[in-house]
Amino acid sequence: MNLLIAYGLLAIAIITEVLGTAFLVKSNGFTKLVPTTITVICYVLSFYLLAQVTKTLPIGIAYAIWGGVGIALTALIGLIAFKQTLDIPAIIGILLIVSGVVVMNVFSNSVTH
Known part of the structure; x- marks a missing residue:
């Protein structure tokens, strides 16, 4: 598999994971069939x-x-x-995580570009 396809599949994997997590909230602790099914899929x-x-x-x-x-x-x-809020430490933490991913992709020799 070439690198472009791998990153495309990774993008779809991320989107489906985020979508599954959104439906996890809607599943009400796996008590609602349709959101639960969508989450699992x-x-x-x-x-x-x-x-x-x-x-x-x-x-x-x-x-x-x-x-x-x-x-x-x-x-x-x-x-x-879901109208949830994030405080400053949460935002900083998320930015640090994203920064780490960027640093890894731009500067690491572990990633084959």
Whole structure:
């Protein structure tokens, strides 16, 4: 698998994970069938795609991108869709996570560009 396809699959894996997490909130602790089903499908698809990506990218790199971007997007969904708030330490923490992913991708020799 070439690098462009791997990053495309990683993007889809991130999107499905974030979508699954949004529906996790709507599942009301797995008591609502439709949101629960969507959550499970999204998580299974996300992990399947992440596993495919690890054929090309090192697991540490792929997981860091998946987790870091997923955290930032999930926090954004929480703000917009669920009217949740973040305090300054939470925002700083998320920015540090995203900064770490950027540093790793730009400067690390572990990522094959």
